[in-house]
Amino acid sequence: GQQVMQIPQYQHVQEGEDFTTYCNSSTTLSNIQWYKQRPGGHPVFLIQLVKSGEVKKQKRLTFQFGEAKKNSSLHITATQTTDVGTYFCAGGYSTLTFGKGTMLLVSP
């Protein structure tokens, strides 16, 4: 079945540094979604990418979908302590296959 791999598993940065998490699928994806889960919370939807090569921005967050629609990335510029949490990518249409997530810690 479809597998979605995410790296790194964990990253600890100083506030103000940039952060990137990468997502790779074993199969071509119809779309990819990104979610954020704060410590003690539940996953919250961030964005959905559908088109090959698509790039979307949300303030300091930049999301990319690869040309082959098999990989994606999330880049955060100048991290803040409020960015702390686990970021998940998920691929699929009716059902989603989630990556295992990247846990981001930000030290002030």
Added chain:
Amino acid sequence: DVKVTQSSRYLVKRTGEKVFLECVQDMDHENMFWYRQDPGLGLRLIYFSYDVKMKEKGDIPEGYSVSREKKERFSLILESASTNQTSMYLCASSPHGREQFFGPGTRLTVL
């Protein structure tokens, strides 16, 4: 705002007990999902439903069953709870092909 509620935030049960986890959504979404989340394993799909009385197995359905008698309600049932079912259980709902909205989760401990 979409609201997905789950019947309990924390639940402690004994091995062999029958456990019911309830999920209710208020946005008339067709799709509903049950996941379990374990450290290092991410979110794994247990069962999902496209419509009332419809259910489909996810990746890890063994030991679980579900019920969807009304569109807004999706129940997860552990017929005979075991210690390896100790986990965080997350319910989600979505319109077809769109983002999923998660409930707050139920942390189940089976002793």
